[in-house]
Amino acid sequence: MARFTSKDVARVAGVAQSTVSYVLTGKRSISEETRRRVQDAIDQLTYQPNAGARALASQRTSVIGLMMPFGPGVDTAGQLPFIETIALLARAQDYDVLLVTTEEGAGGLHRLAGRSLCDAIIIMDVHEEDERVPLATSLPVPVLLIGVPADSAGLQCVDVSFEQAAELAVTEMATTKHDRIMLIGHPEDLHHRHLNFIPRFNNRVLEVARHLNLPCEYIASVENGRDAARKLVARILADHGDERLGLIIPNTQVVQPILHALTANNLVPGQDVSVIAHCTDEVAEETEPPVTNVSLEPREVSRRAIETVFHLLDNGRPKPDSPIDLVPSRLTRRDTIMPIPDVGSV
Amino acid sequence: MARFTSKDVARVAGVAQSTVSYVLTGKRSISEETRRRVQDAIDQLTYQPNAGARALASQRTSVIGLMMPFGPGVDTAGQLPFIETIALLARAQDYDVLLVTTEEGAGGLHRLAGRSLCDAIIIMDVHEEDERVPLATSLPVPVLLIGVPADSAGLQCVDVSFEQAAELAVTEMATTKHDRIMLIGHPEDLHHRHLNFIPRFNNRVLEVARHLNLPCEYIASVENGRDAARKLVARILADHGDERLGLIIPNTQVVQPILHALTANNLVPGQDVSVIAHCTDEVAEETEPPVTNVSLEPREVSRRAIETVFHLLDNGRPKPDSPIDLVPSRLTRRDTIMPIPDVGSV
């Protein structure tokens, strides 16, 4: 596969190099005749423009930088729909995606912007106090945050509406006449990373429950994994085994272990105890038993992220509406909510 | 954050632009005094070289293209360790990773190479008859395949050694005195995608079992998911419920559902039936109960892939040893193999 230049195309088509360029970019009018000749030459040579040269001359790379988290402690499976959707929608506008890891931190952002590696940056998994946020503000490229930092300082953010998801979950528990909500915490180390989505969800759960006069207890941090889930369930049963309990589980990774542990204690979810998880529908459908959930919508989050990024690229300035764009959840009832007790039988 | 050029650095340091370039690339000797002055200027201006200009002038992008599969039917969680490791090791050599999806197919490869977007390409999830392989041979950049196509035609491949994993699994079943191996198939649609790792594993299982005189039955394609697993287990029990059975499950995604289904039938894995899965250790540790497995080693596969890519970049030609590099598995005994029956008690 030989690589030709626009000069080669120009020679074959019998026009100037600049004309080839104008055919490609469409920034000046070109006669139909010329366009055809140039296009034929392009096809014949299977010409493709050199990305580096194009970037140099036009000051645009047609690349979006995506900084994403890896490593242990990250909900690995949950990240892929983000990447997939971002890659897909970026390509739809002839953009590519350059992947960098959160591990690179602020230095990675410096590099992306300083070397002109990309036209815009999407940062996933933004923490409450994130070293990358103050830097991001001063970068010469548009930045979009997935997550909401304490001070977003004029940056565009897209995130799941943890608040609305919490409301949905509690309301459902109230509607189905539960005595008490048990809110399952995240592992301690996540708190240390200042992941504000945890308090955002939890506080709203507590708040709404109080407002509805529904007793609600927070069960402190579980490690992810089987054993922790078993202990947790044992504790819950010891304290409130006789009540009509509703578990709210905001952590995808412990949903299945807790469902197991309940079953192992002869409690059938949806019959002896209720569970609502905050997780993607895909995960909820695959749990055993399928869990009623308030959804995470990674694809919608990504869609809005890309949309906003292109808006920033096209218009330079943020969209007029709020800089913080929260994606609402949907509640899907599956098998893990107990039926409402028959009032007549009291 | 202003963006400076090497010319700015040169002015501040009082040298020629070319000298700055030589300080950066180290391709000519530079006096200690000059190097220091230039470095100071670089630090002062926080100068970073423009990637496009560098690519244009040097004909190297310092980018590795990574084509990876997404979408349903793909073992999503299994892919992340690949990306993570590749991104990490690429960065260790100051390379970045450009992500494209398998969906783009051969056209995507054309684009990566034709536009000079990257210096090398890693293609994940290569099928037996893969349209990308013949094209890859003629690309002007080195290509590394993860997976083994029918005709690798001089291309470097790295893959899991499905053959050796199969041997390990069968041998373990034989050693622990099982009457019969049940080999669980993959969903039909995967076969249609010509994923040759399926027959590579399965055929070797059958072969080794025959060689060891161990009856072995292949249970045709399960859909992934609960219901299919239940039916499958029911079928196995109906046919061979009285034998000392060993299940070999080469499909990560059905391991947990099958373990569930067994438990639901009052068969305790490791007590009434044995299971060996072919999956990552991470997955195996998190199943309920933890499953004995022959490992997938995505990190090692990625490590070798990157290593080979850099070898190709540095030396132009493939390494002298085999173009097909297969990563062996390790067997880790957990809780799902039945103890060897006491011989005295017969």
Add this chain to the structure above:
DNA sequence: TGGATTAATCGATACGTATCGACAATTGGC
């Protein structure tokens, strides 16, 4: 001590595209 090698630097040019200004040819209005 002189000719030859080596070290250190500079200036000029190439990389491949986009884009500006100039120019010719065409069109439009009256």
Add this chain to the structure above:
DNA sequence: GCCAATTGTCGATACGTATCGATTAATCCA
């Protein structure tokens, strides 16, 4: 049928870096 506006094309230049050849100064060896 003339001036103005528009259309279509070309030539030249800029983008920021790497790299080649040339130059000067320093070093070496006989």
